[in-house]
Amino acid sequence: MKKHSIEFKLNGDIVKAEVLPNKSLLDFLRSDMGIKSPKVGCDRGDCGACTVLMNGKTVRSCLVLAVEADGCEIVTCEGANANKLTQKLQKKFHEKNAFQCGFCAPGVILSATELLSENPKAGREEIKEAISGNLCRCTGYEPIVEAIEEAAKK
Amino acid sequence: MPITAQFEYEKVKSWSEALSLKSAKGSSAKILAGGTDLVVLLRENWVSPDLLIDLKGLEGISDISFKNGVLTLGANVTFSDLIKSQTVKKHFTALWEAAQTVASVGVRNRATVAGNICSAVPCADSAGPLLVYEAEINLLSEKESRKIPAEKWFTGPKKTAIEPNEILHSIEIKAPVSKTSAAYLKLSRYEGEDLAQASITALLDCDKNYKIAFGSLAPTPRRAYKTEEFLKGKKIDKETLSQAGKIFEKEIAPISDIRSSKEYRLHMAKVMLSRALEKTVSRYYKGVPHYGEGMIE
Numbered sequence: 001m002k003k004h005s006i007e008f009k010l011n012g013d014i015v016k017a018e019v020l021p022n023k024s025l026l027d028f029l030r031s032d033m034g035i036k037s038p039k040v041g042c043d044r045g046d047c048g049a050c051t052v053l054m055n056g057k058t059v060r061s062c063l064v065l066a067v068e069a070d071g072c073e074i075v076t077c078e079g080a081n082a083n084k085l086t087q088k089l090q091k092k093f094h095e096k097n098a099f100q101c102g103f104c105a106p107g108v109i110l111s112a113t114e115l116l117s118e119n120p121k122a123g124r125e126e127i128k129e130a131i132s133g134n135l136c137r138c139t140g141y142e143p144i145v146e147a148i149e150e151a152a153k154k
Numbered sequence: 155m156p157i158t159a160q161f162e163y164e165k166v167k168s169w170s171e172a173l174s175l176k177s178a179k180g181s182s183a184k185i186l187a188g189g190t191d192l193v194v195l196l197r198e199n200w201v202s203p204d205l206l207i208d209l210k211g212l213e214g215i216s217d218i219s220f221k222n223g224v225l226t227l228g229a230n231v232t233f234s235d236l237i238k239s240q241t242v243k244k245h246f247t248a249l250w251e252a253a254q255t256v257a258s259v260g261v262r263n264r265a266t267v268a269g270n271i272c273s274a275v276p277c278a279d280s281a282g283p284l285l286v287y288e289a290e291i292n293l294l295s296e297k298e299s300r301k302i303p304a305e306k307w308f309t310g311p312k313k314t315a316i317e318p319n320e321i322l323h324s325i326e327i328k329a330p331v332s333k334t335s336a337a338y339l340k341l342s343r344y345e346g347e348d349l350a351q352a353s354i355t356a357l358l359d360c361d362k363n364y365k366i367a368f369g370s371l372a373p374t375p376r377r378a379y380k381t382e383e384f385l386k387g388k389k390i391d392k393e394t395l396s397q398a399g400k401i402f403e404k405e406i407a408p409i410s411d412i413r414s415s416k417e418y419r420l421h422m423a424k425v426m427l428s429r430a431l432e433k434t435v436s437r438y439y440k441g442v443p444h445y446g447e448g449m450i451e
């Protein structure tokens with residue numbers, strides 16, 4: 001396999017690297033970049049734990065190849081704090097004690113960030129739809145939905 | 155887990171480059187669109203291509219255009235793109251509605267319509283709408299270009315009419331000229347992310363011609379021509395629906411799988427056919443609900 005040089009923006013910084021075609025973006029972020037907020041859940045696109053923002057849109061980094069990130073802008077939870085919206089969401093999640101183990105949290109936070117940046121006044125149904133691809137084994141979703149609802153209100 | 159499959163990757167800069175690679179490599183080269191199916195298959199070692207050809211750098215590949223009543227979807231148009239398109243919403247309701255039922259946002263942002271029909275699983279959400287709107291699929295190879303009507307596209311489970319040296323270039327759909335209404339109905343085990351246990355797409359025009367397509371109820375997504383023929387010119391009422399159900403039942407060939415049993419599918423297929431037709435008729439007179447409303451309807 002031939003290595004490819006890629007250059008992309010990761011949480012605001014330019015990253016240059018050489019990657020093999022069969023390396024997933026998730027693997028690359030976690031093992032090469034030391035970015036650990038995207039989690040390895042199912043590794044097959046079902047759970048949303050590996051969610052990152054790619055050019056502002058949530059994607060499942062386990063289904064994206066690292067080579068495909070060339071020229072893109074990738075934001076993970078580590079860098080999303082720079083976004084006011086994410087800060088607001090995080091505050092609400094905190095207040096509501098919305099997570100338990102927190103494994104799903106980075107994915108949920110990014111999905112909610114994408115939703116509110118496109119639809120700042122999103123209602124309950126839209127919130128549920130937006131996080132329907134983020135599985136949570138702990139909370140039963142109620143506090144998560146409530147926290148996003150509150151962030152959408154103000 | 156690392157991906158163990160070994161392959162090369164080429165992000166092409168032109169169609170001619172893509173086509174010459176494809177014709178040199180044939181079926182050992184795969185087109186990488188959103189990767190939401192392909193990367194899963196690679197991870198599981200269910201496919202082992204030598205080369206992935208990435209078309210995402212080509213100009214216009216993600217464009218949705220609407221000219222002279224023809225909608226053209228580039229090979230990289232995603233389900234999220236469809237949902238955001240007012241044209242799709244206005245003229246191709248069933249397609250727009252089907253797009254919303256595909257997995258979840260994070261998948262829809264990457265998964266493409268072209269990829270959906272190239273994977274050609276019996277439950278492909280875009281298949282039913284493309285069948286009732288009688289879409290055409292534009293294929294390119296190094297030497298020629300050809301069009302395949304959606305109805306001839308699906309040749310078997312995960313099989314299509316595309317040749318190993320061809321690449322799907324775009325999908326074209328003519329907007330219906332007269333007033334029509336349409337609906338896409340999907341049955342799944344829970345709301346949110348699931349594949350269809352069964353799906354029905356229905357379309358009605360001003361002469362009471364009905365078009366019906368189904369998914370997950372036979373080896374491929376298909377049109378229900380006999381049921382359509384029976385319904386032609388008829389008003390939808392209880393009696394008509396029950397007769398239509400009997401004809402429909404013979405047109406489908408569901409199996410039992412992890413998502414439901416054959417018997418359940420047979421039963422629900424009729425229920426859904428009725429619901430889809432009733433919804434289509436009511437939309438013909440009352441119009442389509444807004445986004446958000448549509449989901450809780």
Ligand code: FES
Nearest residue numbers: 041042043048062
């Ligand atoms: S790890 Fe990517 S979706 Fe589960």
Ligand code: FES
Nearest residue numbers: 100102136137138
């Ligand atoms: S808080 Fe544990 S998975 Fe969501």
